[in-house]
Amino acid sequence: MAIRLDPADEYMHELGPESNFNESMYINCFDPVNNVGGWFRMGNRANEGTAEMTVCLYLPDGSVGFMFKRPAIENNDQLDAGGLTWTMVTP
Numbered sequence: 001m002a003i004r005l006d007p008a009d010e011y012m013h014e015l016g017p018e019s020n021f022n023e024s025m026y027i028n029c030f031d032p033v034n035n036v037g038g039w040f041r042m043g044n045r046a047n048e049g050t051a052e053m054t055v056c057l058y059l060p061d062g063s064v065g066f067m068f069k070r071p072a073i074e075n076n077d078q079l080d081a082g083g084l085t086w087t088m089v090t091p
Contacts, residue, residue: 010088011088012076012077012078012079013076014076015046015047015075015076017047018047019047019048020045020047020048021045021046021047021076022043022044022045023043023044023046023076023079024041024042024043024044024052025041025042025043025079025086026039026040026041026042027039027040027041027086028040030058034060035060036057036058036059036060037057037058038055038056038057038058039054039055039056039058040054040055040056040084041053041054042054042079042081042084042086044073044076044079044081045073046073046074046075046076049072049073049074050070050071050072050073051070051071051072051073051079051081051082052068052069052070053067053068053069053070053071053081053082053083053084054066054067054068055067055068055084069081069082069083070082
């Protein structure tokens, strides 16, 4: 079985009827020069009226900075909640 993603797969999807519909994306990154990493996730649960915003920062001393919010949202038009905004420029 082969899976092929198209550029349209990287954009927001039409909100479905499922009560637990979840539009979710994550990004991870690492800077080897400064020994710092990050993991960021945004999940829209528009039919539940909330989003899930998670930020983890991996610091050089081995400690982790963590933040989680479940802010209110009204639709699935964008990934923008809890102070974190993602914009798709080019997939």
